Amino acid sequence: MKEKTFKLGLEVFFAKDLYKNYKKAKIALLTHQAALDRTFRLSFELFYRVFGERLTFIFSPQHGLFSEKQANMIGSPDEREPFWGIPVISLYGPRLRPDPDRLKEIDVIFVDLQDVGCRVYTYIWTLFLLLESTFYAGREVVILDRPNPLASIVEGPVLEEEYYSFVGLDCLPQRHGLTLGELALLFQRRHFSTLDLKVISMEGYPRNSLFPALERPWIFPSPNLPTFESALVYPGLVFFEGTNLSEGRGTTLPFLIFGAPYLKIKMLRDFLEEVFPETNWGVKLRPIAFEPTFDKWKGMRCYGFQIHLTDYLKFRPVEFALRLLKLIKDTHPDFEFLDIPYEFEERLSPIEILIGNKRVLQWLKGNPENPIETLLKARVDHFLKEVKTIQLYKD
Incomplete structure (x- = not known):
């Protein structure tokens, strides 16, 4: 252009x-x-x-x-x-x-x-x-x-x-x-x-x-979206804010890395390669360790992955993050959802207002009455x- x-x-x-x-x-x-x-x-x-x-x-x-x-x-x-x-x-x-x-x-x-x-x-x-x-x-x-x-x-x-x-x-x-x-x-x-x-x-x-x-040059609209790629990942990785997983705040790669001290990256790597084949998802996940300087797990060594986007149009950040989150939740006993308050909300938990949809929340927490791809399409056609x-x- x-x-x-x-x-x-x-x-x-x-x-x-x-x-x-x-x-x-x-x-x-x-x-x-x-x-x-x-x-x-x-x-x-x-x-x-x-x-x-x-x-x-x-x-x-x-x-x-x-x-x-x-x-x-x-x-x-x-x-x-x-x-x-x-x-x-x-x-x-x-x-x-x-x-x-x-x-x-x-x-x-x-x-x-x-x-x-x-x-x-x-x-x-x-x-x-x-x-x-x-x-x-x-x-x-x-x-x-x-x-x-x-x-x-x-x-x-x-x-x-x-x-x-x-x-x-x-x-x-x-x-x-x-x-x-x-x-x-x-x-x-x-x-x-x-x-x-x-x-x-x-x-x-x-x-x-x-x-x-x-x-046009990317001008960061907020401190933790320093690049276009961080913004593209954000609609999904923002869900991690409702959990005890780091979404990369306190590092130089916010929303492009995730992890926690308890994450078992050796086990996860094999799962992730199977769940997110690059040809379908336009993403590669690279095992890393990092230490946030603020926010969750400040000063502690976290194990996790860096998100490398290989095809912007194939990448579906919301479904990607939800599948990833459920996999980690179901395989790591130390995983937790965080409690209130979050963004001035003191009635509902952070994950509830971030996802904002009852059936998707039920799917994430262990009651998958429908596949996630079906749940994500509900009411989209009407919109x-x-x-x-x-x-x-x-x-």
């Missing part, structure tokens, strides 16, 4: 002078450091240079404006950004949604966030709560759309309502296949029909393209039909 043929929503907004529609508006911007244009200029820099002090404040999502904070209830404070001193209001920690009094200070909120295409990634739920708040406040929301790095491929399970939490506030598949703008349109249709919402679409974006095909009319891009 030639660079000049593809434009982000941010680039379209300024290149086509759409910003002139907001000359007199007081605005806010929900963004972070991964929201750049092709020349590496920050979204909030571009806004400040055009709108000046009418950029009243910036909202930041989980991990903070500069994506430096670690995960799971490690909040970021309200602060001022270091270039022009614009106030930054955190939507992860002090609060999870905008305060109504703050919304009275502005006319419109722009949203420019790089999502990763996974239901449990909290940026889409920060967006959801912002849409809900602006719906009741009668404010306009404008989404500057960005790619879904994982393309339009969809993988279940579909979240069930009884498992709603801050890693899932609406019924989406684990790998949802939509851009942030399309998600906003879906949320509007389902919940906020009269919301004043606009999406500035990308130009030249083929929705079925994985991120490398776009020929695909529902979203067809809000999709903004062609294959």
Whole structure:
């Protein structure tokens, strides 16, 4: 793909002078450091240079404006950004949604966030709560759309309502296949029909393209997704956060390695080669040892595997991780599911809200009434039909 043929929503907004529609508006911007244009200029820099002090404040999502904070209830404070001193209001920690009094200070909120295409990634739920708040406040929301790095491929399970939490506030598949703008349109249709919402679409974006095909540099949207490959593995390996297996946090390969001091890698290697043949799965698993510098098993030697992706399109991260997790659970007595709290949820366990589907949970915990591939397809066809009319891009 030639660079000049593809434009982000941010680039379209300024290149086509759409910003002139907001000359007199007081605005806010929900963004972070991964929201750049092709020349590496920050979204909030571009806004400040055009709108000046009418950029009243910036909202930041989980991990903070500069994506430096670690995960799971490690909040970021309200602060001022270091270039022009614009106030930054955190939507992860002090609060999870905008305060109504703050919304009275502005006319419109722009949203420019790089999502990763996974239901449990909290940026889409920060967006959801912002849409809900602006719906009741009668404010306009404008989404500057960005790619879904994982393309339009969809993988279940579909979240069930009884498992709603801050890693899932609406019924989406684990790998949802939509851009942030399309998600906003879906949320509007389902919940906020009269919301004043606009999406500035990308130009030249083929929705079925994985991120490398776009020929843009990967900018990490959070500390533990430093590469595209870590993001591709994430929709499955994130389930490990609900267990006492390390998912690689505290190492230089988060989500691309996994393990624990108790893991029997000699026994597992033979199983894994049989369960995940490379020709079918597009993955090779290499035995390793590693020592996390923080998080689970800090300072302890873990035995495990590194995930080497050999075919991005063949690799199915959700089914891969669930099969892997069940194999380890069934063969290692020291395996455990972790207890609450997790992402501000104190009623349901981490694994329950991460998977978010009763039958898949039953399958994982030892009651496999149906094959996992069948369970993962449940309700996906309905979702695909529902979203067809809000999709903004062609294959």
